[in-house]
Amino acid sequence: MRRWLLPVLIAFGFLLIFLIQNRIDENKEQYSLLKELLYFPSGEFVEQVSIGYNELFADIIWLRAVQYFGEHQMTDLKFKYLYHILDILTTLDKKFIHSYTFGGFLLETSAGEPKNTDQLLHKGEFYNPESWEIPFVRAFIYYAFRKNNKISALFFIRASKKPRAPDMCKRFAGFTFQKLGDKFKALSLWKELYRHSNNPIEKETAQRYLKEITMLIQMDSLQVALNEYMQKKGEFPKSIRQMVKSGFLKNQPKPLWNDEYFYIDRKRNRIWCSYLDKVQSPILNRMMESKSDKSAAVYEK
């Protein structure tokens, strides 16, 4: 064999390998890494098996959990194994607070499994009695997603009593005693979360909610103006611009991020936003349905 032939053949071989591997990886969503975890019936079993390298295993699983979440977030939004994984994770490393808080957050919002959320966070409190983060997250979840400000307040208070709890726990305890649906208080809540969080996914979510709530608040004030117009003129304005022209609005509202804009929705008879046409979010729906302090009742005619 000529001297040069061998390296050429081998390089060619690896080129083929590269191509084949890519094809395998493309098809691979079905059997992601985490499926291996499905082997194990429970966290306890895994713990026995990992023979002393618990935290290391937990780390590896954490990485894979994040990837799993990311993949499904991009594709089918089906998180049916999320709780299972989090259970294993938190059993292997019971003190890994973030897996409870972040995990609970994901279970509630993306997976939509409130029962599992409670179970996970309860376990977290049990193993970490001094943690303020866990009751805080529970409070947050009750407030923002479950609209139960009574229980939320209780958890905020519980959080504020833990050692090293930050002031905001008390503040939020205060907020929640007010009526649910106060978008401004909700706004500051999300702002705090955004500022304090180190987790990029949390931050991203908070940012999104901030945008959405800001939009809702703006919608509310536009709606107030619309109602006034209705009352005074007895009919719908042709457009928002007309409202500005006739003096019911000071300024034409600026377009939002991604050129989303407000308009008058004839079917629903209210101010609407193009963003809402694109996005389906149960949380957003709930927030809209709630009564805001500043918005008047639905127009009556």
Place this chain on the structure above:
Amino acid sequence: MTSIKIEGLTKIYPKLFGNNTKAIDNITLSVEQGEIFGFLGPNGAGKTTLLKMLAGLLYPTSGQIWILGQTMHSVLTKQSMGFLSENPSFYNHLTGFELLGFASGLFGAAGEKRTKSIDTLLQNVGLAESRNIRISDYSKGMIQRLGIAQALVNNPELLILDEPLSGLDPIGRKEFKEIMLSLKEEGKTVFFSTHILADVERICDRVGILHKGSLLRTGELNSLLSERQRNISVSFKPPEDRKTPSFPDAKLTAEGYWNITVKGEKQEEVVASLLKDKAHIISIIPETVSLEDFFVSEIAKNET
């Protein structure tokens, strides 16, 4: 035709630290068909290295080898060649018969014919009874015989053997020499190496002396030895009227006659003188230098 032709063959083993080792240094040699060529050399001279290069086990650093007219890189060359390595070892889990069967398989032979020829071969090397014994139970002598057998499995034109007689008892050595001579009669060529001088006697057409990788001498055994032939041993009885011979160097032998050793050139002078004295000349024998002496002196010459 020329069975083996070597030109300018050199083998250098590179070393990371220190000097490279030159195992074979610029050897040029030819072996004709039907020759038995014996390669002599002390241990470490490079005999095994040379033979391994001929067998295609080592690659030369420079130089060329032609075996049976073909360059060494051809697998076909090995079809007509037989090789026996120094201190051979074979797969211990096989029997003698199985090993030869394996060897035949490697030559592409198969079937009934094969079995018969293997048995004949085993007979020829004296291993007929050990046919079904595991090689792990073979003695050194038996292994050696098996080695010769596997070199003959394909009825090769050329045999390359490294220390073929090692481990054989005197009878075995004799038998093996017979085998080599009969191969020569069939027109085959044998090229073997040894450090035991007696191995080359009687059978080699030519010998070569290898030392420190260099080929010192090659040639027919007799002519090499007769180079040194200088002395003549004259045995005689002094004339009746004298008890002692006129030569002061003469020695009385046990058999009762006198012997004097003279240099070749003086031979005629001494014989003439004896005849003049009417001494009774019994024999005039040229003393040949022993192979051992020849060998040792060649080596010594190369050392300096």
Place this chain on the structure above:
Amino acid sequence: MKLRTIILNTFKEAVRKKLLFIVFSFSLLLLAASTVLVPLSLGEESKIIMDIGLGSISIFGILLAILIGSQLVFNELERKTIYFIISKPVRRETFIIGKFFGLLLTLTVVIFILIVWFYVILFLLTGLHPASLLISVFLSYLEIVIITAFCIFFSTFTSPIFSSLFTFLLFVIGRLAPDIQLFASKTGNPFAHFSLQFVYYIIPNLSNFNVRGMVVHSETVPQNHILFAIAYAFIYTIILLVASSEIFRRKDL
């Protein structure tokens, strides 16, 4: 013909090794012992047995491949039995490939017996005999083929100790390949990203051959995947055999 001779001889030689016998017996015992774990499994008997069975077949196959394979070529060189073969009209490549297939034949026979044994145990205990397990075993077998090729490759130039060590390391890294890709995708540093991706493609990605999780949960393995896995194993093995043959061809014996 000559190839077949070498393959069969290697097979006969490997089968005689005591080590093979020991590891083999141990694996049979382990499979049988998995029945003891059944009471602990809280109703998941079949899963546990399948779990252990598939895992052991895989591990023992790899273990045997490494232990025996690493000795194979090196011992020939050490004990000079190699002169007997190479001085005959046999190409050096033929020798290496013969050794590879001889070893593979040995492992195939061992694994076949293990599978049968495993199925018997599984059937007796749970009454199940799913054909899908065979797919998992087949892919594990492909993994073993690659590992065997690595063994042969290393043994052409290092001693049994290093050769088994390197092969074992590649085995571990190979199974962690997806994590390497994960690191690669998460790192910001472009140099690290490129290097890790490069490493990911060069090492044998043994996770391609792990479908145990799916099979045990009765999910079907897509045909596509099986075909690509076969192609992968085929090409990778050929690369290794070509490299081994070349190294061996140029070697002074």
